[in-house]
Protein backbone atom coordinates (compact mmCIF):
# COMPACT_ATOMS: atom_id res chain seq x y z
CA UNK A 566 0.00 0.00 0.00
CA UNK A 567 1.16 3.54 -0.84
CA UNK A 568 2.34 5.64 2.09
CA UNK A 569 -0.33 8.12 3.14
CA UNK A 570 0.46 11.69 2.16
CA UNK A 571 -1.33 14.98 2.63
CA UNK A 572 -1.82 17.95 0.30
CA UNK A 573 -2.82 21.45 1.37
CA UNK A 574 -3.57 23.18 -1.95
CA UNK A 575 -4.37 26.90 -1.96
CA UNK A 576 -5.61 27.22 -5.58
CA UNK A 577 -7.78 25.22 -7.95
CA UNK A 578 -4.70 24.46 -10.03
CA UNK A 579 -2.95 22.99 -7.00
CA UNK A 580 -6.01 20.86 -6.25
CA UNK A 581 -6.04 19.66 -9.87
CA UNK A 582 -2.32 18.83 -9.74
CA UNK A 583 -2.67 16.94 -6.44
CA UNK A 584 -5.56 14.86 -7.75
CA UNK A 585 -4.11 14.24 -11.23
CA UNK A 586 -0.56 13.48 -10.08
CA UNK A 587 -1.67 10.83 -7.57
CA UNK A 588 -3.88 8.80 -9.89
CA UNK A 589 -1.46 5.89 -10.06
CA UNK A 590 0.56 6.29 -6.87
CA UNK A 591 -2.19 7.22 -4.36
CA UNK A 592 -5.53 6.27 -5.88
CA UNK A 593 -7.77 6.63 -2.81
CA UNK A 594 -8.34 10.19 -1.69
CA UNK A 595 -10.03 11.71 1.32
CA UNK A 596 -11.12 15.35 1.18
CA UNK A 597 -11.08 17.14 4.52
CA UNK A 598 -12.11 20.63 5.57
CA UNK A 599 -12.14 21.96 9.13
CA UNK A 600 -13.07 18.50 10.42
CA UNK A 601 -16.31 19.62 12.06
CA UNK A 602 -18.34 16.87 10.34
CA UNK A 603 -15.79 14.13 9.81
CA UNK A 604 -18.09 11.83 11.81
CA UNK A 605 -21.13 12.45 9.59
CA UNK A 606 -22.37 9.53 7.53
CA UNK A 607 -20.42 6.29 7.76
CA UNK A 608 -16.73 6.40 8.76
CA UNK A 609 -14.28 6.97 5.90
CA UNK A 610 -12.01 4.08 5.06
CA UNK A 611 -8.25 4.72 5.21
CA UNK A 612 -7.11 6.69 2.15
CA UNK A 613 -3.77 6.86 0.35
CA UNK A 614 -3.74 10.66 0.33
CA UNK A 615 -5.63 13.48 2.02
CA UNK A 616 -6.65 16.67 0.22
CA UNK A 617 -6.86 19.18 3.07
CA UNK A 618 -8.80 22.28 1.97
CA UNK A 619 -8.03 24.49 4.97
CA UNK A 620 -5.52 26.53 2.93
CA UNK A 621 -7.88 26.78 -0.03
CA UNK A 622 -9.26 30.04 1.32
CA UNK A 623 -10.14 33.56 0.30
CA UNK A 624 -12.79 35.66 -1.36
CA UNK A 625 -12.30 35.59 -5.15
CA UNK A 626 -14.92 38.13 -6.13
CA UNK A 627 -17.60 40.00 -4.26
CA UNK A 628 -20.12 42.12 -6.07
CA UNK A 629 -22.46 43.55 -3.41
CA UNK A 630 -24.79 45.11 -5.97
CA UNK A 631 -25.21 41.72 -7.69
CA UNK A 632 -25.76 39.95 -4.32
CA UNK A 633 -23.17 37.29 -5.16
CA UNK A 634 -19.84 36.26 -3.67
CA UNK A 635 -17.26 33.79 -5.01
CA UNK A 636 -14.99 32.08 -2.46
CA UNK A 637 -12.52 29.24 -2.33
CA UNK A 638 -14.15 26.22 -0.76
CA UNK A 639 -11.93 25.99 2.32
CA UNK A 640 -12.95 29.47 3.49
CA UNK A 641 -14.59 29.32 6.94
CA UNK A 642 -18.27 30.19 6.70
CA UNK A 643 -17.88 32.84 9.41
CA UNK A 644 -15.26 34.61 7.25
CA UNK A 645 -17.76 34.74 4.39
CA UNK A 646 -20.36 36.22 6.73
CA UNK A 647 -17.93 38.81 8.10
CA UNK A 648 -17.04 39.94 4.58
CA UNK A 649 -20.69 40.22 3.61
CA UNK A 650 -21.66 41.99 6.84
CA UNK A 651 -19.32 44.88 5.95
CA UNK A 652 -21.67 45.60 3.04
CA UNK A 653 -24.85 44.91 5.06
CA UNK A 654 -25.40 41.42 3.63
CA UNK A 655 -25.33 37.75 4.65
CA UNK A 656 -25.70 34.25 3.30
CA UNK A 657 -28.97 33.21 4.89
CA UNK A 658 -27.74 30.03 6.52
CA UNK A 659 -27.21 29.30 10.23
CA UNK A 660 -25.67 25.84 10.63
CA UNK A 661 -24.59 24.95 14.17
CA UNK A 662 -21.12 24.01 12.91
CA UNK A 663 -20.35 27.54 11.70
CA UNK A 664 -19.24 28.46 15.24
CA UNK A 665 -16.70 25.65 15.15
CA UNK A 666 -15.03 26.85 11.94
CA UNK A 667 -16.90 24.83 9.29
CA UNK A 668 -15.80 25.61 5.74
CA UNK A 669 -18.19 26.50 2.96
CA UNK A 670 -17.13 23.42 0.97
CA UNK A 671 -17.69 21.20 3.99
CA UNK A 672 -21.14 22.65 4.58
CA UNK A 673 -22.05 22.04 0.93
CA UNK A 674 -20.71 18.47 1.03
CA UNK A 675 -22.77 17.67 4.14
CA UNK A 676 -25.95 19.49 3.08
CA UNK A 677 -25.92 21.14 6.48
CA UNK A 678 -28.25 23.98 7.45
CA UNK A 679 -29.85 25.46 10.55
CA UNK A 680 -33.31 26.73 11.51
CA UNK A 681 -33.28 29.46 8.80
CA UNK A 682 -33.71 26.65 6.24
CA UNK A 683 -37.43 27.01 6.90
CA UNK A 684 -37.58 30.26 4.93
CA UNK A 685 -34.43 30.27 2.83
CA UNK A 686 -33.62 26.64 2.10
CA UNK A 687 -30.17 25.14 2.35
CA UNK A 688 -26.96 25.65 0.39
CA UNK A 689 -28.68 23.67 -2.35
CA UNK A 690 -30.66 26.85 -2.93
CA UNK A 691 -27.96 29.38 -2.09
CA UNK A 692 -25.05 28.13 -4.20
CA UNK A 693 -25.26 29.41 -7.77
CA UNK A 694 -21.92 28.17 -9.09
CA UNK A 695 -19.21 25.65 -8.29
CA UNK A 696 -15.80 24.60 -9.54
CA UNK A 697 -15.02 20.97 -8.78
CA UNK A 698 -12.02 18.75 -9.46
CA UNK A 699 -12.86 15.18 -10.49
CA UNK A 700 -10.79 12.04 -9.99
CA UNK A 701 -9.13 12.17 -13.42
CA UNK A 702 -8.02 15.76 -12.83
CA UNK A 703 -10.86 17.34 -14.82
CA UNK A 704 -11.75 20.82 -13.56
CA UNK A 705 -15.51 21.21 -14.04
CA UNK A 706 -17.31 24.52 -13.65
CA UNK A 707 -21.06 24.88 -13.40
CA UNK A 708 -23.37 27.81 -12.89
CA UNK A 709 -21.77 31.21 -12.69
CA UNK A 710 -21.72 34.55 -10.94
CA UNK A 711 -25.27 35.66 -11.64
CA UNK A 712 -28.46 34.60 -9.90
CA UNK A 713 -30.34 34.42 -13.23
CA UNK A 714 -28.60 31.50 -14.76
CA UNK A 715 -29.68 28.39 -16.58
CA UNK A 716 -27.10 27.07 -19.01
CA UNK A 717 -25.46 23.71 -18.19
CA UNK A 718 -26.01 21.11 -15.48
CA UNK A 719 -26.41 22.34 -11.94
CA UNK A 720 -23.57 20.33 -10.39
CA UNK A 721 -23.84 22.06 -7.02
CA UNK A 722 -27.03 20.15 -6.30
CA UNK A 723 -25.26 16.82 -6.86
CA UNK A 724 -22.34 17.77 -4.64
CA UNK A 725 -24.77 18.98 -1.95
CA UNK A 726 -24.63 16.20 0.64
CA UNK A 727 -22.16 14.06 -1.34
CA UNK A 728 -19.83 13.74 1.70
CA UNK A 729 -16.71 14.05 -0.42
CA UNK A 730 -17.51 11.01 -2.57
CA UNK A 731 -17.69 12.66 -6.01
CA UNK A 732 -14.72 15.05 -6.16
CA UNK A 733 -13.16 18.10 -4.53
CA UNK A 734 -15.34 21.21 -4.34
CA UNK A 735 -12.70 23.90 -4.98
CA UNK A 736 -14.68 27.13 -5.46
CA UNK A 737 -18.21 28.16 -4.66
CA UNK A 738 -20.33 31.12 -5.78
CA UNK A 739 -23.03 32.02 -3.27
CA UNK A 740 -25.99 34.31 -3.43
CA UNK A 741 -26.31 36.80 -0.61
CA UNK A 742 -29.26 38.65 0.91
CA UNK A 743 -29.44 42.00 2.68
CA UNK A 744 -29.17 41.83 6.47
CA UNK A 745 -32.60 42.43 8.02
CA UNK A 746 -32.77 45.77 9.86
CA UNK A 747 -34.79 44.18 12.68
CA UNK A 748 -35.49 40.75 14.09
CA UNK A 749 -37.15 39.16 17.07
CA UNK A 750 -37.90 35.71 18.47
CA UNK A 751 -41.24 34.77 19.96
CA UNK A 752 -41.36 31.65 22.17
CA UNK A 753 -44.61 29.74 22.60
CA UNK A 754 -44.96 27.00 25.21
CA UNK A 755 -46.39 23.98 23.38
CA UNK A 756 -46.14 20.23 23.04
CA UNK A 757 -45.09 18.77 19.70
CA UNK A 758 -48.61 18.25 18.30
CA UNK A 759 -49.85 21.66 19.41
CA UNK A 760 -46.69 23.33 18.08
CA UNK A 761 -47.11 21.65 14.71
CA UNK A 762 -50.68 23.03 14.43
CA UNK A 763 -49.47 26.49 15.37
CA UNK A 764 -46.55 26.30 12.90
CA UNK A 765 -49.08 25.49 10.16
CA UNK A 766 -51.16 28.52 11.10
CA UNK A 767 -48.10 30.77 11.13
CA UNK A 768 -47.29 29.61 7.60
CA UNK A 769 -50.87 29.97 6.36
CA UNK A 770 -51.42 33.44 7.80
CA UNK A 771 -48.44 34.85 5.92
CA UNK A 772 -46.45 35.94 8.97
CA UNK A 773 -43.33 34.98 7.02
CA UNK A 774 -41.33 33.47 9.85
CA UNK A 775 -37.64 33.00 9.02
CA UNK A 776 -37.43 30.06 11.39
CA UNK A 777 -40.02 27.88 13.16
CA UNK A 778 -38.20 25.52 15.48
CA UNK A 779 -39.71 23.35 18.19
CA UNK A 780 -37.35 22.36 20.95
CA UNK A 781 -37.56 21.73 24.68
CA UNK A 782 -41.35 22.13 24.86
CA UNK A 783 -41.61 25.42 23.04
CA UNK A 784 -41.93 26.71 19.52
CA UNK A 785 -39.39 29.39 18.64
CA UNK A 786 -40.53 31.73 15.87
CA UNK A 787 -37.99 34.09 14.32
CA UNK A 788 -39.30 37.17 12.55
CA UNK A 789 -37.08 39.42 10.44
CA UNK A 790 -37.66 42.58 8.38
CA UNK A 791 -38.22 46.28 8.88
CA UNK A 792 -38.73 47.42 12.50
CA UNK A 793 -42.38 48.33 11.83
CA UNK A 794 -43.04 45.08 9.96
CA UNK A 795 -41.46 42.92 12.65
CA UNK A 796 -43.42 44.70 15.37
CA UNK A 797 -46.71 44.25 13.56
CA UNK A 798 -46.09 40.55 12.81
CA UNK A 799 -44.94 40.01 16.39
CA UNK A 800 -48.29 41.37 17.66
CA UNK A 801 -50.25 39.22 15.22
CA UNK A 802 -48.26 36.15 16.18
CA UNK A 803 -48.85 36.70 19.91
CA UNK A 804 -52.58 37.08 19.23
CA UNK A 805 -52.59 33.87 17.18
CA UNK A 806 -50.50 31.85 19.64
CA UNK A 807 -52.35 32.84 22.83
CA UNK A 808 -51.32 33.34 26.43
CA UNK A 809 -48.06 31.41 26.47
CA UNK A 810 -46.46 33.45 23.64
CA UNK A 811 -43.66 35.72 24.78
CA UNK A 812 -41.26 37.97 22.90
CA UNK A 813 -37.75 37.06 24.04
CA UNK A 814 -35.11 39.65 24.89
CA UNK A 815 -32.07 39.62 22.59
CA UNK A 816 -30.07 37.68 25.22
CA UNK A 817 -32.86 35.16 25.75
CA UNK A 818 -33.20 34.71 21.99
CA UNK A 819 -29.46 34.12 21.58
CA UNK A 820 -29.55 31.53 24.38
CA UNK A 821 -32.60 29.82 22.88
CA UNK A 822 -31.04 29.50 19.41
CA UNK A 823 -27.72 28.40 20.94
CA UNK A 824 -29.70 25.64 22.69
CA UNK A 825 -31.08 24.51 19.33
CA UNK A 826 -27.57 24.49 17.82
CA UNK A 827 -26.24 22.50 20.80
CA UNK A 828 -28.57 19.61 19.92
CA UNK A 829 -26.98 19.34 16.47
CA UNK A 830 -23.48 19.67 17.90
CA UNK A 831 -23.99 16.91 20.44
CA UNK A 832 -21.46 16.21 23.17
CA UNK A 833 -19.17 13.31 23.90
CA UNK A 834 -21.14 10.12 24.44
CA UNK A 835 -24.20 11.15 22.42
CA UNK A 836 -25.63 9.96 19.13
CA UNK A 837 -27.11 12.64 16.87
CA UNK A 838 -29.17 12.02 13.75
CA UNK A 839 -31.00 14.31 11.36
CA UNK A 840 -34.23 12.90 10.00
CA UNK A 841 -36.24 14.24 7.09
CA UNK A 842 -39.99 13.51 7.00
CA UNK A 843 -43.05 14.84 5.27
CA UNK A 844 -44.05 17.77 7.51
CA UNK A 845 -47.28 16.00 8.51
CA UNK A 846 -45.29 13.07 9.94
CA UNK A 847 -43.36 15.43 12.23
CA UNK A 848 -45.51 15.39 15.37
CA UNK A 849 -45.66 11.58 15.52
CA UNK A 850 -41.92 11.21 14.97
CA UNK A 851 -41.03 13.94 17.44
CA UNK A 852 -43.38 12.53 20.10
CA UNK A 853 -41.78 9.10 19.62
CA UNK A 854 -38.25 10.48 19.89
CA UNK A 855 -39.03 12.52 23.01
CA UNK A 856 -40.66 9.44 24.60
CA UNK A 857 -37.44 7.54 23.83
CA UNK A 858 -35.55 10.11 25.89
CA UNK A 859 -34.07 12.19 23.05
CA UNK A 860 -33.50 15.92 22.84
CA UNK A 861 -35.11 17.20 19.65
CA UNK A 862 -34.84 20.35 17.53
CA UNK A 863 -37.50 20.18 14.86
CA UNK A 864 -38.01 22.52 11.91
CA UNK A 865 -41.72 21.73 12.06
CA UNK A 866 -42.92 23.45 8.91
CA UNK A 867 -40.51 21.58 6.64
CA UNK A 868 -40.07 18.24 8.43
CA UNK A 869 -36.38 18.33 9.33
CA UNK A 870 -35.69 16.94 12.81
CA UNK A 871 -32.37 16.88 14.63
CA UNK A 872 -32.41 14.24 17.38
CA UNK A 873 -29.82 13.67 20.09
CA UNK A 874 -29.65 10.54 22.28
CA UNK A 875 -27.52 10.16 25.37
CA UNK A 876 -25.93 6.86 26.35
CA UNK A 877 -25.06 3.94 24.10
CA UNK A 878 -26.57 1.16 22.09
CA UNK A 879 -28.83 2.98 19.63
CA UNK A 880 -28.31 0.60 16.69
CA UNK A 881 -31.77 -0.95 16.90
CA UNK A 882 -33.46 2.44 16.89
CA UNK A 883 -31.34 3.58 13.97
CA UNK A 884 -32.21 0.40 12.06
CA UNK A 885 -35.90 1.20 12.56
CA UNK A 886 -35.46 4.81 11.49
CA UNK A 887 -33.54 3.78 8.38
CA UNK A 888 -36.20 1.22 7.49
CA UNK A 889 -38.84 3.94 7.82
CA UNK A 890 -37.10 6.98 6.37
CA UNK A 891 -34.23 5.55 4.28
CA UNK A 892 -31.72 8.05 2.97
CA UNK A 893 -33.43 10.84 4.90
CA UNK A 894 -31.67 9.72 8.10
CA UNK A 895 -28.16 11.13 8.44
CA UNK A 896 -25.87 10.23 11.32
CA UNK A 897 -24.20 13.39 12.67
CA UNK A 898 -22.59 11.84 15.73
CA UNK A 899 -22.15 8.17 16.47
CA UNK A 900 -20.82 7.74 20.00
CA UNK A 901 -23.71 5.41 20.93
CA UNK A 902 -23.51 3.21 17.84
CA UNK A 903 -21.53 0.05 17.24
CA UNK A 904 -18.84 -0.03 14.54
CA UNK A 905 -21.17 -2.10 12.38
CA UNK A 906 -22.47 0.19 9.63
CA UNK A 907 -25.48 -1.61 8.23
CA UNK A 908 -28.73 -0.09 9.47
CA UNK A 909 -31.74 -1.41 7.61
CA UNK A 910 -32.18 -1.99 3.89
CA UNK A 911 -30.88 0.56 1.38
CA UNK A 912 -33.58 2.97 0.17
CA UNK A 913 -34.68 3.03 -3.49
CA UNK A 914 -32.76 6.23 -4.43
CA UNK A 915 -29.50 4.39 -3.72
CA UNK A 916 -29.49 3.17 -7.31
CA UNK A 917 -29.42 6.78 -8.49
CA UNK A 918 -26.66 7.50 -5.98
CA UNK A 919 -24.65 4.59 -7.37
CA UNK A 920 -25.16 5.72 -10.97
CA UNK A 921 -24.00 9.26 -10.12
CA UNK A 922 -20.96 7.85 -8.33
CA UNK A 923 -20.07 5.72 -11.38
CA UNK A 924 -20.39 8.75 -13.66
CA UNK A 925 -18.40 11.24 -11.58
CA UNK A 926 -15.87 8.98 -9.90
CA UNK A 927 -15.60 5.82 -12.03
CA UNK A 928 -12.22 4.93 -10.51
CA UNK A 929 -13.69 5.10 -6.99
CA UNK A 930 -11.07 7.56 -5.78
CA UNK A 931 -13.08 9.70 -3.37
CA UNK A 932 -14.42 9.13 0.12
CA UNK A 933 -14.52 5.33 0.28
CA UNK A 934 -16.76 4.16 3.08
CA UNK A 935 -18.72 7.40 3.59
CA UNK A 936 -21.96 5.97 2.17
CA UNK A 937 -21.20 2.45 3.32
CA UNK A 938 -22.74 0.01 2.78
CA UNK A 939 -24.77 1.63 -0.02
CA UNK A 940 -21.85 2.46 -2.32
CA UNK A 941 -19.56 -0.25 -1.01
CA UNK A 942 -20.17 -2.80 -3.77
CA UNK A 943 -19.60 -0.14 -6.39
CA UNK A 944 -16.37 0.98 -4.74
CA UNK A 945 -15.07 -2.56 -4.45
CA UNK A 946 -15.92 -3.35 -8.07
CA UNK A 947 -13.98 -0.40 -9.44
Ligand SMILES: Cc1cc2nc3c(=O)[nH]c(=O)nc-3n(C[C@H](O)[C@H](O)[C@H](O)COP(=O)(O)OP(=O)(O)OC[C@H]3O[C@@H](n4cnc5c(N)ncnc54)[C@H](O)[C@@H]3O)c2cc1C
Nearest residue numbers: 692693694707708709710711712713714715716717718719
Ligand atom coordinates in the same frame (compact mmCIF):
# COMPACT_ATOMS: atom_id res chain seq x y z
C1 LIG B 1 -28.87 30.36 -22.02
C2 LIG B 1 -30.07 31.13 -21.52
C3 LIG B 1 -30.32 31.17 -20.17
C4 LIG B 1 -31.45 31.85 -19.68
N1 LIG B 1 -31.68 31.83 -18.35
C5 LIG B 1 -32.78 32.40 -17.86
C6 LIG B 1 -33.10 32.30 -16.47
O1 LIG B 1 -32.38 31.66 -15.71
N2 LIG B 1 -34.21 32.92 -16.00
C7 LIG B 1 -35.02 33.63 -16.85
O2 LIG B 1 -36.02 34.20 -16.39
N3 LIG B 1 -34.74 33.74 -18.17
C8 LIG B 1 -33.66 33.13 -18.68
N4 LIG B 1 -33.38 33.21 -20.02
C9 LIG B 1 -34.15 34.11 -20.84
C10 LIG B 1 -35.49 33.63 -21.21
O3 LIG B 1 -35.38 32.48 -22.00
C11 LIG B 1 -36.15 34.78 -21.95
O4 LIG B 1 -36.21 35.86 -21.08
C12 LIG B 1 -37.53 34.45 -22.37
O5 LIG B 1 -37.47 33.41 -23.32
C13 LIG B 1 -38.18 35.67 -23.01
O6 LIG B 1 -37.32 36.20 -23.94
P1 LIG B 1 -37.74 37.14 -25.10
O7 LIG B 1 -38.58 38.26 -24.59
O8 LIG B 1 -36.45 37.53 -25.76
O9 LIG B 1 -38.66 36.26 -26.02
P2 LIG B 1 -38.24 35.07 -26.95
O10 LIG B 1 -37.48 34.06 -26.23
O11 LIG B 1 -37.64 35.66 -28.18
O12 LIG B 1 -39.64 34.51 -27.29
C14 LIG B 1 -40.42 33.79 -26.35
C15 LIG B 1 -41.55 33.08 -27.09
O13 LIG B 1 -42.46 34.04 -27.54
C16 LIG B 1 -42.55 33.98 -28.93
N5 LIG B 1 -42.60 35.33 -29.37
C17 LIG B 1 -41.66 36.28 -29.18
N6 LIG B 1 -42.06 37.44 -29.68
C18 LIG B 1 -43.28 37.20 -30.18
C19 LIG B 1 -44.20 37.98 -30.82
N7 LIG B 1 -43.97 39.31 -31.05
N8 LIG B 1 -45.35 37.42 -31.22
C20 LIG B 1 -45.60 36.12 -31.01
N9 LIG B 1 -44.76 35.30 -30.39
C21 LIG B 1 -43.63 35.86 -30.00
C22 LIG B 1 -41.31 33.26 -29.42
O14 LIG B 1 -41.55 32.62 -30.66
C23 LIG B 1 -41.08 32.32 -28.30
O15 LIG B 1 -41.86 31.15 -28.42
C24 LIG B 1 -32.30 32.54 -20.57
C25 LIG B 1 -32.03 32.51 -21.94
C26 LIG B 1 -30.94 31.80 -22.42
C27 LIG B 1 -30.67 31.77 -23.89
